[in-house]
Amino acid sequence: MTISDYLVTDDLTVLLGFIGVSVFLLQNLYKPQPLVHPILLGRQSDAGRVRNPGESAVYRNYGTGLMGRFPVRPDKDVNVVTDFVKPEFDAPRTLWSTKITNTQLKARVSAFGSGIAKLVSEDSIVLILLNDCIEFIITDLALSEQSIASITLSSPKLLARVLEMHPPNAIVTDKTFLPYVLKATSDAHERNHTLIVVDWSQPSEIPIHSWNNIESEGKVPQAPKNAPQPGSAYTVSFFETPSGGVQCVQLSHENFTSGVTAIKALFPSAINISTLDTIVSSHSLSTPYGRAIAYAALFEGASFATLPSTGIFHDGDAPALDVADVLSATKFPIPSPTVLFLKPEHVQSLTSSVIDRAKKSFLFPLAWRHKFASLTEGFVTKDSLWDRTVFGSAREDVLGKMADTVKAVVISGGLLPSDALVPARLALSIPLINTYTHGSATGPLFATHAFDLQMLSSSSPATEPAHVGAPSVNVEAKLISVKDNVVEQGADPIGEILVRGPSVGNMLSADGEAGEKNAWVHTGGTARVMTNGAFKVLGSM
Numbered sequence: 001m002t003i004s005d006y007l008v009t010d011d012l013t014v015l016l017g018f019i020g021v022s023v024f025l026l027q028n029l030y031k032p033q034p035l036v037h038p039i040l041l042g043r044q045s046d047a048g049r050v051r052n053p054g055e056s057a058v059y060r061n062y063g064t065g066l067m068g069r070f071p072v073r074p075d076k077d078v079n080v081v082t083d084f085v086k087p088e089f090d091a092p093r094t095l096w097s098t099k100i101t102n103t104q105l106k107a108r109v110s111a112f113g114s115g116i117a118k119l120v121s122e123d124s125i126v127l128i129l130l131n132d133c134i135e136f137i138i139t140d141l142a143l144s145e146q147s148i149a150s151i152t153l154s155s156p157k158l159l160a161r162v163l164e165m166h167p168p169n170a171i172v173t174d175k176t177f178l179p180y181v182l183k184a185t186s187d188a189h190e191r192n193h194t195l196i197v198v199d200w201s202q203p204s205e206i207p208i209h210s211w212n213n214i215e216s217e218g219k220v221p222q223a224p225k226n227a228p229q230p231g232s233a234y235t236v237s238f239f240e241t242p243s244g245g246v247q248c249v250q251l252s253h254e255n256f257t258s259g260v261t262a263i264k265a266l267f268p269s270a271i272n273i274s275t276l277d278t279i280v281s282s283h284s285l286s287t288p289y290g291r292a293i294a295y296a297a298l299f300e301g302a303s304f305a306t307l308p309s310t311g312i313f314h315d316g317d318a319p320a321l322d323v324a325d326v327l328s329a330t331k332f333p334i335p336s337p338t339v340l341f342l343k344p345e346h347v348q349s350l351t352s353s354v355i356d357r358a359k360k361s362f363l364f365p366l367a368w369r370h371k372f373a374s375l376t377e378g379f380v381t382k383d384s385l386w387d388r389t390v391f392g393s394a395r396e397d398v399l400g401k402m403a404d405t406v407k408a409v410v411i412s413g414g415l416l417p418s419d420a421l422v423p424a425r426l427a428l429s430i431p432l433i434n435t436y437t438h439g440s441a442t443g444p445l446f447a448t449h450a451f452d453l454q455m456l457s458s459s460s461p462a463t464e465p466a467h468v469g470a471p472s473v474n475v476e477a478k479l480i481s482v483k484d485n486v487v488e489q490g491a492d493p494i495g496e497i498l499v500r501g502p503s504v505g506n507m508l509s510a511d512g513e514a515g516e517k518n519a520w521v522h523t524g525g526t527a528r529v530m531t532n533g534a535f536k537v538l539g540s541m
Contacts, residue, residue, distance in 0.1 A: 034378030035451035044449070044470035045533025056479040056493040056529060061470050070474035071265075072230075072258045072502045074299055080228045080253040081144050082109065084260065084299040091275060094303040094334045095134045102301070105138070108215060113142035115218025116170075119194055119209065120148065122225055124169035127151045127162070129181060131174065131313060132285045132306040135198050135211060137294060139172050140285070144234045144253070146224045152286040154239040154439065156180070156312055158246060162238055163188035170194040172211065177313045182206075230254040236508065237288050239439030241524055242540040249440045249505035250514055251288055258474050258502035259292035259442025260299055265473045266433050268450050271408050273339060275301035278405075280329040281341040282321070283413060284310040288505065292442040293341055302339075305332045321345035323353050323398060336405040344416040347409065347424050347432070350398065354427040357394035364390055371426050378453050382429035391429060406430060412437045412444060415465035415537060422455060436468040436537050438523045443503040444472050445523070446535050467536040475501035477535070478520075479527060492530055497523045497537070 046066050048057040060066055077083060085102050092101045100108075120126065126143055128150055130136045143150045151168060153159060159181075162168075167190050173181050175197050185191065198211040228234065233252045241247055267273055279297045281304070283290030290310065297304035308328050309319045319325050321343050329337055340346075358364050367386035374380065382392065395403035409428065412435040416424075425432055431451060435444035448469035471477045479495030487493050498520040507515050527537045 035380070035453070036378070036449060038378070041449065041452055041454060042532055045529070045535075047533065051478075051487075053484060054480060054482055056482050056487070056495060058476055058478045059471055059529065059533065059535075060476045061473050062533065064473050070258070070502050071261045072254055072474065074257065074261045074264050074296075078257055078260075078299070079230045080232075081234075081256050081295060082106075082141050082228075083257075084295045085109070085141070086299070086301070089275065089301040091301065093275070093301055094278075094305075094332070095137065096132075096305050096332055096334075098134045099333075100134075105298075108138050109141045109145060111218040112138050112211075112215045113146045113218065113224070114220065114222035115214035115216070116142060116148070116196070117146045117222055117224070118217070119196075119214065120170050122147055125149045125151060125166065126170045126172060127153075127168035128286070129153070129159070129171060129173040129177060129312070130198065130285075131311040132290075133198075136285050137298075138215075139211075140235070140291065144228060147226045147228050147232065147234065149233075150235045152235065152237050152291075153312065154237070154284065154287050158238045158240065159184050160188060161246060163190045166236075168193055170196060172196045172198075174198045174313075175200050176315070178208075180313065228253060230257070233506070237286070237439065237505075239287065241439075243524075247439065248508045249288070250508055251442065251505040254502055255288070255442050255505050256292055256295060259288065260296045262443030262447075262472045262474055262503050263292055263296045264300075266410060266435070266444065266447055266450065267339075267408065271431060271450060273297075273300045273302055277338045278303040278305075278335045279339045279341070280305050280307065280326075280334075280337040282307045282309055282325070282343050282346060283341060284312060286312055287439060288442040289412070289437045289439075289444075303334045305329055305334050305337075322349040326350065327400070327402075330400065330402070336401045338405050338407050339410070340406060340408075341410045341412065343413040344411055344420075345414070347411055347416065347428075348420050351420065351424040351427045353398045354391070354394045355423060357397050358390050358427070361390045361394075367391065368426065371429070372422070375422065375425060375453055376455070378451070380425055380429055380431075380453060384429075387429060391427065395428070408433065408450060410435060415539070418464050418466040421466045425453065434466055434468050436525070436535070438499070438521075438525075440507060440521050440523070441475070441499070441504045443474070445475050445477065445497075445499050445504075446470065446537070447472055448534070465537055465539075467530065467534045469534050471499075471535070472501075472503065474503050475499055479529065492528045494528045494538070495526065497525045497527050497535075499523060 045059040046062045051057040089102045092099050195208045200210040230253050233250045235251050238248045281293045285291050307325050309325045367390040408431045410433045433450050434448045436446040446468040477499045482493045482495040500520050527535045
């Protein structure tokens with residue numbers, strides 16, 4: 001047979017050839033592209049060239065670099081925490097249940113600051129014992145404006161010890177918790193303090209000042225004697241360690257401006273926070289990180305609220321970290337949330353609820369397979385065919401209006417199992433930013449890229465937590481208690497995490513003595529540094 005015999009075609013051959021070419025082109029043209037270039041995820045940290053014996057190298061975020069300066073302000077005009085409330089933002093936004101403009105908020109802060117300055121001296125210490133509310137924000141900003149030191153507690157268990165070791169000159173609390181506070185101060189034989197109670201109007205046998213009256217009496221502005229400076233320490237936070245111990249950290253204005261800078265850096269320009277957003281947080285304002293999230297909302301002009309589980313004081317049992325806790329945010333008169341700062345338990349509860357409802361559709365196996373294939377290509381969306389037919393309705397059943405408005409979830413306050421990350425991404429179909437936080441820092445210590453959808457395999461047969469990405473933009477980290485022989489053989493270093501940077505506060509000793517500034521802080525956690533510079537926190541020491 002000649003060559004021409006092999007090239008003989010008919011209509012069927014042409015049709016099959018056309019179909020083959022069309023399928024090839026469609027597969028390549030409509031194949032989802034990664035949301036972020038893989039090169040950016042291949043080297044997430046910049047590591048030092050040398051290391052000390054028993055330690056790893058020092059790691060920084062690759063975007064900052066080893067020789068780069070840490071960013072400490074979200075804007076050149078932000079030097080102290082009261083600068084987060086920018087007067088040029090005229091549009092009102094809602095903080096919990098209060099609709100307020102920045103001008104009104106600054107006026108209330110100034111009024112309460114002037115009022116409390118008449119009650120206590122500048123060298124006083126004020127203990128803030130409030131659940132999250134706008135009064136907490138106003139009190140905190142007012143005290144910082146007047147350069148009056150404040151104390152916050154991450155748990156009511158710490159109250160007795162703080163009253164004994166660091167007796168305050170004034171206590172700001174709520175009438176709901178007043179009996180508990182009175183009992184604690186009586187047990188500690190501590191009575192030389194001024195009591196300020198929110199929403200207090202009834203007469204009492206003990207001297208109590210109404211928070212609202214103090215604000216009213218301070219309508220005439222009283223300039224602070226000493227204007228706050230960026231490096232001025234103005235608050236101390238007490239928190240519990242995983243082992244049950246107590247630690248305290250001293251925080252300055254610069255610590256909080258750096259924390260807000262780190263929080264803003266979590267969001268790429270495609271999902272950046274703006275005045276149109278509503279932020280809901282599961283982290284208490286009594287923690288440095290929780291307060292920095294609220295400050296970030298103030299700075300961006302966004303609406304803000306917190307979940308009931310953030311409360312330090314509860315009448316009964318503390319709310320469970322589940323779907324019901326997340327949905328409780330809709331009880332506030334705020335626009336539908338767009339950014340959620342949740343804990344791992346919240347995310348796992350949301351994921352299981354959405355998947356349980358999605359499984360009721362006979363198309364679920366097919367939808368799961370196609371969305372998983374897109375995920376392996378580095379792409380996720382909630383507007384695909386499979387979301388419109390399967391997952392979209394499941395999300396609406398669980399989240400209601402939030403299913404359409406939420407654009408990003410930041411996971412912090414615990415370790416998320418690695419096998420829970422893929423189901424969460426498929427179920428929620430939005431960027432999930434996994435972070436690692438500590439009570440000594442106002443911002444995240446480590447954070448994944450918002451569009452990092454890699455499925456990194458584990459060398460351990462046991463289930464490990466998901467990786468938490470590279471160090472934050474203004475944090476440097478290293479590991480100690482590292483086995484030198486293991487590292488020299490090319491294995492990943494494993495050890496205890498130490499951090500430092502402008503978002504990390506100054507740790508205090510038990511008697512209140514401040515340590516060396518910019519010293520390495522022991523987080524008590526252990527981690528492994530992976531080949532691409534991402535950290536995987538394995539647990540606590």
